[in-house]
Amino acid sequence: MKKIKTLTANTLKNTMKKGGCGECQTSCQSACKTSCTVGNQSCENANR
Amino acid sequence: MIHQYKNNGYNIVMDIASGSVHVVDDVVYDAIAMYEDHTKEEIMAALTPVYGAEEIEEALNEIQELIDQEMLFTEDEYQQYVTDFKKRKTVVKALCLHVAHDCNLACKYCFAEEGEYHGRRALMSLEVGKKALDFLIENSGNRVNLEVDFFGGEPLMNWDVVKELVAYGRSREAECNKKFRFTITTNGVLLNDEIMDFCNREMANVVLSLDGRPEVNDRMRPFRNGKGSYEVIVPKFQKFAKSRQGQYYVRGTFTHNNLDFASDVLHFADLGFDQISIEPVVSAPSEPYAIREEDLPQILAEYDRLAVEYIKRKKEGRGFNFFHFMIDLSQGPCVAKRLAGCGSGTEYLAVTPWGDFYPCHQFVGEEEFLLGNVYDGITNTEVRDEFKLCNVYAKDKCRNCFARFYCSGGCAANSYHFHGTITDAYDIGCEMQKKRIECAIMIKAALADQD
Numbered sequence: 001m002k003k004i005k006t007l008t009a010n011t012l013k014n015t016m017k018k019g020g021c022g023e024c025q026t027s028c029q030s031a032c033k034t035s036c037t038v039g040n041q042s043c044e045n046a047n048r
Numbered sequence: 049m050i051h052q053y054k055n056n057g058y059n060i061v062m063d064i065a066s067g068s069v070h071v072v073d074d075v076v077y078d079a080i081a082m083y084e085d086h087t088k089e090e091i092m093a094a095l096t097p098v099y100g101a102e103e104i105e106e107a108l109n110e111i112q113e114l115i116d117q118e119m120l121f122t123e124d125e126y127q128q129y130v131t132d133f134k135k136r137k138t139v140v141k142a143l144c145l146h147v148a149h150d151c152n153l154a155c156k157y158c159f160a161e162e163g164e165y166h167g168r169r170a171l172m173s174l175e176v177g178k179k180a181l182d183f184l185i186e187n188s189g190n191r192v193n194l195e196v197d198f199f200g201g202e203p204l205m206n207w208d209v210v211k212e213l214v215a216y217g218r219s220r221e222a223e224c225n226k227k228f229r230f231t232i233t234t235n236g237v238l239l240n241d242e243i244m245d246f247c248n249r250e251m252a253n254v255v256l257s258l259d260g261r262p263e264v265n266d267r268m269r270p271f272r273n274g275k276g277s278y279e280v281i282v283p284k285f286q287k288f289a290k291s292r293q294g295q296y297y298v299r300g301t302f303t304h305n306n307l308d309f310a311s312d313v314l315h316f317a318d319l320g321f322d323q324i325s326i327e328p329v330v331s332a333p334s335e336p337y338a339i340r341e342e343d344l345p346q347i348l349a350e351y352d353r354l355a356v357e358y359i360k361r362k363k364e365g366r367g368f369n370f371f372h373f374m375i376d377l378s379q380g381p382c383v384a385k386r387l388a389g390c391g392s393g394t395e396y397l398a399v400t401p402w403g404d405f406y407p408c409h410q411f412v413g414e415e416e417f418l419l420g421n422v423y424d425g426i427t428n429t430e431v432r433d434e435f436k437l438c439n440v441y442a443k444d445k446c447r448n449c450f451a452r453f454y455c456s457g458g459c460a461a462n463s464y465h466f467h468g469t470i471t472d473a474y475d476i477g478c479e480m481q482k483k484r485i486e487c488a489i490m491i492k493a494a495l496a497d498q499d
């Protein structure tokens with residue numbers, strides 16, 4: 001494609017199958033104690 | 049649903065349901081804007097005078113290609129997924145231990161009211177702390193990783209108990225097949241070498257509270273006698289940060305008094321810190337330092353200014369991380385996590401010095417949110433269930449918000465304090481949140497451009 005550069009392809013849907021294990025960090029626990037931000041967290045599920 | 053915006057010379061298109069993000073040229077950008085409620089002929093007719101027929105033909109082909117690959121105008125199918133939310137079994141995986149409701153600073157915006165949380169001054173006893181860790185182990189199901197944040201007030205005012213609780217937690221890891229991830233949030237006044245060494249051995253992260261430039265910090269973070277704290281604290285934080293291999297955050301709050309907070313972020317970077325977080329204050333609108341709606345244009349422009357400088361410094365090899373500009377586009381959280389949000393009241397609880405449970409640190413002292421205590425467990429299941437149901441699709445404002453999978457529905461405490469319910473959203477906070485996400489994605493585009 002010449003006119004479109006994709007930064008990230010569709011990934012969210014795939015996570016419905018193997019996600020939800022809950023091993024990742026709670027989102028308010030670290031550097032933001034007054035707001036909810038999950039976008040910058042990383043998944044800790046090795047099987048995903 | 050899509051969201052498109054221009055920032056710093058980049059045309060960005062986000063496909064919300066799939067999580068795809070595209071950088072596009074002007075032709076595609078304009079065509080996408082018309083795509084959903086215009087026919088191809090209409091788009092051709094409208095854009096041909098500007099770009100020429102061939103360009104538009106090509107743009108439309110590429111758009112179609114993305115649609116076929118489910119990367120554009122994807123349907124949101126997750127709404128189904130959350131109908132089972134109430135039935136889902138939640139386990140507790142994180143505690144915020146208020147080991148000291150007392151403080152040696154008197155920060156003006158402190159939601160803990162100088163550490164007292166609408167209550168009395170108190171230190172957590174070792175016994176209460178151990179009970180809390182036992183509760184966490186017993187109520188965490190199969191989850192291996194458990195998080196415990198030592199919080200206050202100022203947790204270093206009860207340092208011996210912190211140390212003993214870490215030792216106690218470690219002593220139970222093997223038999224219970226758990227791993228504790230301890231963190232601490234401190235104002236730094238009492239930091240010394242012994243404490244730093246201990247934290248470097250035992251704490252996965254440390255959050256160091258400081259607001260920015262000297263005059264900004266000292267105005268809001270004075271000692272009880274009114275003297276500023278900057279001078280005492282900064283050298284300690286610099287030393288501590290250097291010894292942590294990136295496992296720390298210098299964390300500040302900006303208010304109506306320093307709407308040019310990008311300068312405070314950059315001040316931190318100039319002091320040598322490379323893990324930085326500065327957040328907007330959340331307070332009653334009546335406070336003189338509260339952020340008001342009319343402050344928004346300046347705040348949003350400030351995020352843009354910061355983003356541009358952020359990219360510049362990264363490209364020059366002297367970059368830093370700003371918490372709210374960090375975003376994991378490829379290996380970020382799964383949908384379940386993005387929908388559920390912070391987990392306050394279910395996965396995450398705050399514990400007071402005398403062992404009471406609240407949904408999170410921001411609810412401590414609000415009596416109607418008292419959930420139970422370390423001896424009897426969760427007794428107020430009604431409130432717990434209210435939090436359990438809290439998810440992106442339970443909130444009218446969030447359901448169609450482009451930011452929903454990045455923000456996950458905002459902060460329940462903010463919503464409660466502004467609207468009296470946990471399923472609303474704090475509007476000023478939303479505007480800032482959306483801007484931060486736009487900046488974060490633009491930064492990704494700019495850094496990808498480099499190589």
Ligand code: SF4
Binds near residue numbers: 043044045048382
């Ligand atoms: S670790 Fe990954 S898969 Fe598991 S809940 Fe967190 S984001 Fe989802």
Ligand code: SF4
Binds near residue numbers: 445449450453456478
């Ligand atoms: S930005 Fe506001 S409306 Fe959008 S998802 Fe977050 S809390 Fe909801």
Ligand code: SF4
Binds near residue numbers: 036392
């Ligand atoms: S309700 Fe707000 S302050 Fe409390 S844990 Fe959630 S995001 Fe954090």
